[in-house]
Ligand SMILES: Cc1cc2ncn([C@H]3O[C@H](COP(=O)(O)O)[C@@H](O)[C@H]3O)c2cc1C
């Protein structure tokens with residue numbers, strides 16, 4: 621059996637009693653009740669996941685893969701940029717490297733399907749040399765989709781074994797907003813127009829072409845299971861992110877969700893393992909059209925809205941300090957009793 625199927629079955633439900641305890645504890649702290657707003661909600665959420673909130677060792681897991689659909693001209697950039705960016709991640713020069721350093725997070729890059737050799741310094745979990753062109757053929761087989769999800773499972777497993785207590789899944793894959801939009805349409809029934817955004821910055825006729833390509837993929841593909849949808853539409857790195865999320869939840873580890881692509885991976889994870897939903901904290905609202913619909917579908921309320929639209933895990937990294945503050949409040953604030961005040 622694939623690793624992810626077993627992990628999906630083992631995701632525990634969060635502990636409601638710990639959440640109730642934390643809710644009551646928040647009211648004993650030296651502040652008007654509820655006055656720390658969403659920070660209090662985060663503390664309660666973390667308590668349900670972890671018992672005692674502790675997110676002191678965040679790990680960013682970047683998954684990289686290529687997309688055959690780039691042949692249709694759906695991105696401003698060429699496919700070769702995926703590999704160049706993997707090189708950049710390994711060298712420490714990408715936006716996520718800088719933000720991760722600022723928040724004290726480790727960064728691991730996993731090559732799930734970049735066209736070309738696997739670069740030194742990245743984890744070799746290459747399933748294939750990029751996906752098929754989804755406008756005309758399946759992205760991959762269901763067996764390959766399973767392997768991609770398992771690559772994510774293994775990345776989280778390793779990070780958690782090394783001490784990570786919060787996971788930030790990130791991605792790199794030129795063309796992946798096309799696959800992501802198509803998955804969103806597949807899973808919500810929304811039209812290509814509603815789910816398609818500019819990605820790296822496509823506008824005008826190119827944006828229209830991107831919508832048409834997504835429409836072609838949806839017409840061509842048929843699927844029943846979530847695994848089949850991943851196989852038909854892709855991508856390798858998106859499926860891997862879903863796996864990373866499931867394994868984190870299995871280990872009672874919170875997952876800080878990035879933007880549009882990570883949110884669709886989250887949707888995939890919930891479809892494969894419904895209990896994972898309670899382990900997600902949504903970092904930000906991406907400027908990418910379609911993210912709003914994705915968050916509404918997930919009933920998710922993002923922490924930040926910074927007009928970011930990069931991916932890699934950057935929006936989640938930007939939101940991390942808030943999650944860390946929530947854990948710190950639960951850990952270090954004085955109670956009214958500490959001050960000798962009766963409540
Ligand atoms: C230099 C560079 C760095 C990036 N880092 C993330 N993305 C983001 O843009 C890509 C998706 O947009 P599209 O579907 O339009 O290709 C993904 O790789 C995503 O992670 C990047 C894109 C570029 C060009």
Ligand SMILES: O=C(O)c1cccnc1
Nearest residue numbers: 879880881906929930931
């Ligand atoms: O929000 C995202 O994840 C995103 C948006 C545009 C391009 N790449 C990623």
